Amino acid sequence: MPTRQDIELLRFTTCGSVDDGKSTLIGRLLLDTRNIFEDQLQALKASSERRGLSEMDLSLLTDGLKAEREQGITIDVAYRYFSTPKRKFIISDAPGHLQYTRNMVTGASTANLALILIDARKGMVEQTRRHAFIASLLGIPHMVVCINKMDLVDWDQTVYENIVEEFRMFSSRLDTQDIQFIPISAKFGDNVVDRSKNMNWYEGSTLMFNLENVHISGDQNHIDCRFPVQYVIRPQDDQFHDYRAYSGRIIGGVFRPGDKVMVLPSGFTSKISKINVADREVSEGFSPMSVSIQLEDDVDISRGDMLVRENNLPQTGQEIDVMICWMNEKPLMEGKRYVLRHTTRELRCMIKEIRYKIDITTLRRLENEKQLGMNDIGRIHLRTTLPLYYDSYRRNRNTGSLILVDEATNETVGAGMIL
Amino acid sequence: MFSYNLNHLNELEAESIFVIREVAAQFERPVLLFSGGKDSIITSYLAQKAFYPAKIPFALMHIDTGHNFEETIAFRDQWVDKLKVKLIVRSVQSSIDKGRVVEEKGPMASRNSLQTITLLDAIEEFRFDAAIGGARRDEEKARAKERFFSHRDEFGQWEPKNQRPELWTLFNGRKNHGEHFRIFPLSNWTELDIWNYIQRENLDLPSIYFAHKRKVFRRQNSIYAFADFMQLLPEEKTEELTVRFRTIGDMTCTGAMESQAHDIKSIIAELLTSRLTERGTRIDDQRSESAMEDRKKQGYFLALVNSLIS
Structure with a gap:
């Protein structure tokens, strides 16, 4: 029996419409990896029978959303979990209608991999393009395109290949490098966990093999040292009288005791004396570890400051260009002010210009737009009240991302990626 | 070549510690809800790790239904001593005595649903602005969409239409006067993760x-x-x-x-x-x-x- 203590974590996002079999696929993954319990299975059987179905409807396992739609509750990202002896998986499951771009963006923001479903009978639809574009925009490094419902097209290789070809044409305009294609039937399980007996012409791997083996250790930035201070630890008791450590999450590079570091914004330099994970001293810290760092010198450092290496500084500036996804009914407009959160900092900003809006189906730029409405994506130029220390989103998803908050309502209204 | 990769328990631990520190940084009066169950034991254990060697900078609070297992209460008191934190206890019985809630009757009577009122009263009494809980998203379908930072209005209500999108790890804890947040650092843990972690860390349990x-x-x-x-x-x-x-x-x-x-x-x-x-x-x-x-x-x-x- 595997100890299950030393497995990797993969976060992936799924997106699709009501009918493309997304819920069935998630149900299939859970069932065939034995992540469904007896009481859930009994409830599923009973529920399927009540609906007069001859087979179990796997989509009922995860479809809390359907009921909510009937009740008019906000449709939202749901998180699901399963594991195999090799990996633990976190699925962010977002409904994929036009008006839910914001959900796709939310689900995609933490994912290593995007799972895109295409109904083999319909081929690529508008939504497929939108989802692929958002996955690419959010910098998800890996994409798996499942051509589903192959059972309904007689397991036809030509149908599959035409869709792959069409997707390739489209995706040549995207940034994503790693794209895999798999013909599946979520309903019958073909090429999901077990290899299909109906499609011998397909020589690639199953979806599960892909999810278990995709190389993810390169997804974190281990080059540019970035440590935003989250909270200063000062016990102020007799045992640890002068103790002072800077706690937070490493969001880039590798830090070691003895390393010379620079503090932003002050520009002071010092050396790391110790790195701890709670009471355990470690010889190096890297992304995404939560650590506390002690320095040799007594420097004035507080939340929002960033430790970096002198020879590898982030960009600094108050005028930045951002690709933004708008998430609120009140539109973004030029001249408006917002609270901006970036790493562990909070400051204010003003929207100087909307450069263009993107038609996310055709990827065309629409210029001369005066505002961005809910679910719009566009490029804006903003000015911050204080300098920001950042990298481009493409280089580092942590130092390159920000959110905008409405000062009056405190709602999160925009998700931004620094260009 | 050395691979810079965290295993899943270390990554979950790092995520939870980040969330707990974020609470200490963003809120003025947080509290950690402690039931004596394994999830709240782990949450408080992670809080201890988050601030080591300092003490946890907030109190633990137990909403006591009065129908506890003796073993849980004994464990709770030992645990609180060990962590050197303050424990607040507010009881459903006193909410019943004050007429704030009405006790269910009959053989199926439970005080489980009455806890909510006692909790909200305590949040108001201490003016807590963040209550950290041990709930996990895998526990039931309805929790699958819960946020790490879950906003509650001035009546303590969860308003599904008013939940903020949660992007990357940029948690937005801004709120108006009288509102509070429920914070769930263990959102991404499953029951199996919990047990594997208990084994790895050699944790005591009731x-x-x-x-x-x-x-x-x-x-x-x-x-x-x-x-x-x-x-x-x-x-x-x-x-x-x-x-x-x-x-x-x-x-x-x-x-x-x-x-x-x-x-x-x-x-x-x-x-x-x-x-x-x-x-x-x-x-x-x-x-x-x-x-x-x-x-x-x-x-x-x-x-x-x-x-x-x-």
Whole structure:
């Protein structure tokens, strides 16, 4: 029996419409990896029978959303979990209608991999393009395109290949490098966990093999040292009288005791004396570890400051260009002010210009737009009240991302990626 | 080449510690809700790690239904001593005495749903602006969409339409006066992760998580611990069985399972071959499940909201 203590974590996002079999696929993954319990299975059987179905409807396992739609509750990202002896998986499951771009963006923001479903009978639809574009925009490094419902097209290789070809044409305009294609039937399980007996012409791997083996250790930035201070630890008791450590999450590079570091914004330099994970001293810290760092010198450092290496500084500036996804009914407009959160900092900003809006189906730029409405994506130029220390989103998803908050309502209204 | 990769338990730990530190940084008066169950034990353990070697910079609070397992209370007091934190206890009994809530009657009576009022009263009394809880998203369907930072309005209500999108790890804890947040650092942990972590960290737990002999009775396919304040139905009688508990809550709604698992290793083994979900033994969930069957009448919305508040 595997100890299950030393497995990797993969976060992936799924997106699709009501009918493309997304819920069935998630149900299939859970069932065939034995992540469904007896009481859930009994409830599923009973529920399927009540609906007069001859087979179990796997989509009922995860479809809390359907009921909510009937009740008019906000449709939202749901998180699901399963594991195999090799990996633990976190699925962010977002409904994929036009008006839910914001959900796709939310689900995609933490994912290593995007799972895109295409109904083999319909081929690529508008939504497929939108989802692929958002996955690419959010910098998800890996994409798996499942051509589903192959059972309904007689397991036809030509149908599959035409869709792959069409997707390739489209995706040549995207940034994503790693794209895999798999013909599946979520309903019958073909090429999901077990290899299909109906499609011998397909020589690639199953979806599960892909999810278990995709190389993810390169997804974190281990080059540019970035440590935003989250909270200063000062016990102020007799045992640890002068103790002072800077706690937070490493969001880039590798830090070691003895390393010379620079503090932003002050520009002071010092050396790391110790790195701890709670009471355990470690010889190096890297992304995404939560650590506390002690320095040799007594420097004035507080939340929002960033430790970096002198020879590898982030960009600094108050005028930045951002690709933004708008998430609120009140539109973004030029001249408006917002609270901006970036790493562990909070400051204010003003929207100087909307450069263009993107038609996310055709990827065309629409210029001369005066505002961005809910679910719009566009490029804006903003000015911050204080300098920001950042990298481009493409280089580092942590130092390159920000959110905008409405000062009056405190709602999160925009998700931004620094260009 | 050395691979810079965290295993899943380390990554979950790092994420939870980040969330807990974020609470200390963003809020003025946080509190950690402590029930004595394994999830709240881990949450407080992670809080200890987050601020080491300083003490946890907020208190623990136990909402006491009065129907506790003795073992849980004994463990709670030891644990609080060990962490050197302040413990606040607010009891459902005093909410009943003050007329804030009305006790359910009959053999199925439970104080589980009454806890919410006691909790909201305590939040108001201490003016807490963030309450950290041990809930996980894998516990039930309705929790699958819960945020790490879950906003509550001035009435303590969870308003599904007003939940903020949560992007990357940029948590937005801004709020108006009188509002508060529920914070769930263990959102991404599963029951199996919890047990593997307990084993790895060699954590102590209340003894009732392990197999022991106990006076119990059977009701609706479940086994319940017998206590003096419980009313048996005419056809029910007590017996002695070797059982353990998978969740620890109010005695009136926490089901036991027959088990011979005396240590963590055998619990994990049992879990890997388990045929029932963790909350399959909870009578409160069975009640809300049946309510969901009838959701047109009862209002699915209300069931959802209740399950997220409690």
